[in-house]
Amino acid sequence: MEISVVGCGYLGAVHAAAMAELGHRVVGVDTDAAKIAKLTAGTAPFFEPGLDELLRAGIDSGRLRFTTDLAEAAGAEVHFVAVGTPQLPGADGADLRFVNGAFDALAAVASAGSLIVGKSTVPVGTAADLVGRLRQAGSAALVAWNPEFLREGFAVADTLTPDRLVYGVDDPRSTDLLDRVYAAVLERGTPRIVTDFATAELVKTAANAFLATKISFINAMAEIAEATGADVTTLADAMGHDARIGRRFLNAGIGFGGGCLPKDIRAFTARAEELGRAESVAFLRQVDAINLRRRERAVELAVEMLGGSVYERRIAVLGLTFKPDSDDTRDSPALDVAARLHGLGALVRATDPHGIANARLRHPQLDYVEAAEAALRDADLAVLVTEWREYRDLEPAAVAALMAEPRIIDARNVLDPAAWRAAGFAYRGLGRS
Numbered sequence: 159m160e161i162s163v164v165g166c167g168y169l170g171a172v173h174a175a176a177m178a179e180l181g182h183r184v185v186g187v188d189t190d191a192a193k194i195a196k197l198t199a200g201t202a203p204f205f206e207p208g209l210d211e212l213l214r215a216g217i218d219s220g221r222l223r224f225t226t227d228l229a230e231a232a233g234a235e236v237h238f239v240a241v242g243t244p245q246l247p248g249a250d251g252a253d254l255r256f257v258n259g260a261f262d263a264l265a266a267v268a269s270a271g272s273l274i275v276g277k278s279t280v281p282v283g284t285a286a287d288l289v290g291r292l293r294q295a296g297s298a299a300l301v302a303w304n305p306e307f308l309r310e311g312f313a314v315a316d317t318l319t320p321d322r323l324v325y326g327v328d329d330p331r332s333t334d335l336l337d338r339v340y341a342a343v344l345e346r347g348t349p350r351i352v353t354d355f356a357t358a359e360l361v362k363t364a365a366n367a368f369l370a371t372k373i374s375f376i377n378a379m380a381e382i383a384e385a386t387g388a389d390v391t392t393l394a395d396a397m398g399h400d401a402r403i404g405r406r407f408l409n410a411g412i413g414f415g416g417g418c419l420p421k422d423i424r425a426f427t428a429r430a431e432e433l434g435r436a437e438s439v440a441f442l443r444q445v446d447a448i449n450l451r452r453r454e455r456a457v458e459l460a461v462e463m464l465g466g467s468v469y470e471r472r473i474a475v476l477g478l479t480f481k482p483d484s485d486d487t488r489d490s491p492a493l494d495v496a497a498r499l500h501g502l503g504a505l506v507r508a509t510d511p512h513g514i515a516n517a518r519l520r521h522p523q524l525d526y527v528e529a530a531e532a533a534l535r536d537a538d539l540a541v542l543v544t545e546w547r548e549y550r551d552l553e554p555a556a557v558a559a560l561m562a563e564p565r566i567i568d569a570r571n572v573l574d575p576a577a578w579r580a581a582g583f584a585y586r587g588l589g590r591s
């Protein structure tokens with residue numbers, strides 16, 4: 159099939175390359191010329207494991223190309239919309255200007271009977287509004303909502319072998335077109351849920367709200383553990399053995415960040431308020447508050463471990479991205495902690511395998527170093543804030559030899575406290591005795 163993907167960021171670039179991998183002829187469109195130049199050269203404009211290889215395979219096959227000119231998408235049978243839906247400045251709701259802009263532009267390009275598929279995460283009710291917008295502009299294109307559940311760091315595998323496909327449709331022709339798009343995925347037995355627009359939009363919002371709630375639940379338990387001497391990691395292990403609960407997404411630490419969970423729970427809260435159902439998701443305010451308190455707690459621990467003040471103390475911050483295997487620093491708890499410590503007068507040296515360039519754009523005032531060794535040298539305290547493999551694998555004795563004083567905060571609870579204490583470290587986890 160001929161497919162276009164409008165918006166080639168973390169979601170769209172992967173989706174375009176994956177559609178080519180499934181055998182389709184794909185044109186990826188983005189308004190950002192620098193991004194398109196990189197993609198055209200077969201290089202991902204961000205770090206995502208396996209994406210460069212997938213891009214090159216698509217380009218070499220002749221099935222994948224990129225452009226800034228939406229007119230080149232005119233011949234496509236299916237247009238995916240993967241533009242951003244960030245948080246509105248100064249408000250909780252989603253900023254829909256990019257989605258509206260993409261649909262307005264597609265109204266002039268998409269042929270009658272072609273299908274425009276929303277992949278962006280939007281407040282429930284958006285798809286129905288967009289159909290109205292298209293019709294007003296004289297477009298007879300079909301619309302479907304097909305939310306995306308990929309995780310950064312696993313984006314390629316999650317797109318090619320998703321847990322499920324959700325189609326929000328108002329016309330059986332849309333289902334047929336999506337079945338043709340995903341034929342190779344469906345053949346593997348992937349569950350497919352065909353439903354209305356509102357349910358499809360809500361599946362995405364509800365899934366992210368649930369994941370955020372699970373993380374904040376265990377982080378709330380971490381607060382209780384801190385007050386009682388209990389160990390939240392052992393607690394999570396023990397709870398997780400119950401198959402009804404499950405161990406995944408019960409990792410306590412400095413909490414969730416990124417371009418999805420934080421803004422999506424806020425947008426959900428705002429939408430519920432508009433619907434007169436604020437009380438139904440009022441708990442999400444607590445989920446958000448618990449999450450943000452964990453960042454404060456990491457900073458408090460640093461102050462505590464350094465005898466009451468971090469002022470002019472050397473602190474090595476290990477990690478800047480919101481999670482490992484990504485370069486994404488959007489709403490990153492790690493970067494936030496680094497900036498807060500700097501704000502308190504600490505001499506922060508921060509490092510990350512792939513996040514420094516993005517972190518520097520957000521917080522140019524911080525001192526960034528490429529190697530963990532350079533961050534750790536002569537430090538009074540190390541803070542592990544993003545659990546990259548190379549930080550999990552650090553040798554306590556080697557780290558102690560670099561530092562002025564062996565002190566570490568394991569803000570992701572991924573180190574073995576006994577091993578670090580045995581090497582002479584003052585070790586503190588978040589919610590761990």
Ligand SMILES: NC(=O)c1ccc[n+]([C@@H]2O[C@H](COP(=O)([O-])OP(=O)(O)OC[C@H]3O[C@@H](n4cnc5c(N)ncnc54)[C@H](O)[C@@H]3O)[C@@H](O)[C@H]2O)c1
Nearest residue numbers: 165166167168169188189190241242243256260278279306
């Ligand atoms: N990042 C993820 O892991 C992920 C996963 C699932 C869903 N989502 C959702 O997908 C959407 C995109 O997220 P993202 O992380 O890829 O954002 P992003 O900011 O990385 O990418 C958005 C891209 O859209 C482009 N764009 C904006 N307006 C455009 C237009 N009119 N025409 C062409 N391109 C345009 C921007 O230049 C940018 O490159 C959001 O709604 C997000 O919530 C993201």
Ligand SMILES: O=c1ccn([C@@H]2O[C@H](COP(=O)(O)OP(=O)(O)O[C@H]3O[C@H](CO)[C@@H](O)[C@H](O)[C@H]3O)[C@@H](O)[C@H]2O)c(=O)[nH]1
Nearest residue numbers: 306307308309310373407408409413414415416418480481
């Ligand atoms: O037990 C856990 C699991 C995750 N996190 C944190 O939660 C955040 C989000 O992690 P994750 O969900 O793995 O990353 P994302 O790539 O943001 O993916 C989420 O957001 C995407 C965008 O909507 C969805 O598509 C995915 O299904 C959803 O998992 C990160 O800061 C993690 O460090 C924890 O603190 N504890």
